[in-house]
Amino acid sequence: MNEEKPAVLVEARDGVQIITINRPEAKNALNGAVARGIAAAVDELDASEELWAGVLTGAGGTFSAGMDLKAFLTGDVPLVDDRGLGGITQRPPRKPLIGAVEGWAVAGGFELLLACDLVVAADDARFGVPEVKRALVAGAGAAMLLPQRIPQAVALEMLLTGDPITAARAAELGLVNRLTAPGGALEGAVALARTIAANGPLAVAITKQIARSASDWTTEEGWIRQGELMSPVFGSEDAQEGARAFAEKRPPVWKGR
Incomplete structure (x- = not known):
């Protein structure tokens, strides 16, 4: 079923592109429309001579709950050709991309963050890879990339238990660059992106x-x-x-x- 509103919103602010997953009623679960929207946005980011960094976030106080399993059952998968989940996990943009996290970033939503270069999160955000709890494998990047981003034993604990971690713990581990008050992740990410965009x-x-x-x-x-x-x-x-x-x-x- 086609959605009346766009699945992804895109805007530009002073050389920074803001990409917003716009399915708050579904906790920004990823479907085909979201993947195509993100892929199109990062293509615009890389091609533009006026945009130098991007920010990826979610509407309605949640980053993303991962793949939309209801859509998956109908054959609507959030993949774009060889670009991976959400259109970026296998082929991220050439220019820097910052994740701005409010609420939950889990499963495929967490794997989108691994495709980002930097992460800014509200201090009440939560992160996790619960795929094993559903007898699935975190195959959109977490099983391969998470042990490269944090100590292997900690990565294995997250991957094998499926239990989430807090934003503070994610920051301690280096998964999150900056913490903000709740509601401040997007502005914090845009500020960081502007600092990057001021460079060559x-x-x-x-x-x-x-x-x-x-x-x-x-x-x-x-x-x-x-x-x-x-x-x-x-x-x-x-x-x-x-x-x-x-x-x-x-x-x-x-x-x-």
Whole structure:
């Protein structure tokens, strides 16, 4: 059944794209419309010459309760081609993406956060991967990626018990970058995104690519690959502008090239 309202809302604020999962009546459960909406939004983010960072959040006080199981039973799955769950778990955007969490981020909703680069959360938010409680596997990234983000024993405890953790515990583990008062996660994430967006966009994108890819490289290969990725940045117009702005004691004006 088609929904009357859009499953995903997208807006721009001062170089920051805000993507909102808009199914609060279903706790922002992920269906095909949500996945396609997120995928289209991050494509716009990466293609835009005016947007330098993105924020992903949920409407109505919940980030996401994960895959919509009712929709799943009808064949409506929240996958987009080879991009994974929600359109981003296997192929995140090139530009930085920040998760802004109010309420619950569990199952597939938690796996969307693992596709984000940074997370800002309200201090009463909750995080979890309860798939084993339903005889399922957290196959949209959590089983593979969570042990890379936090100590393996802690990741296994979350994955094998299915029990949630608090925002404070998530921050202690490094899953959450910043905590806010309830209701403040989006503004906190936008503020962080603006700080990132003020930097050289080519340098930010390539730095993200190197940091995300380095674990797949040997040390020798890493230096080679990093050099290949860095070289165009150092020869870019933005690199010249950064040095010139510093010398002239003025804010830089980036062109993204």
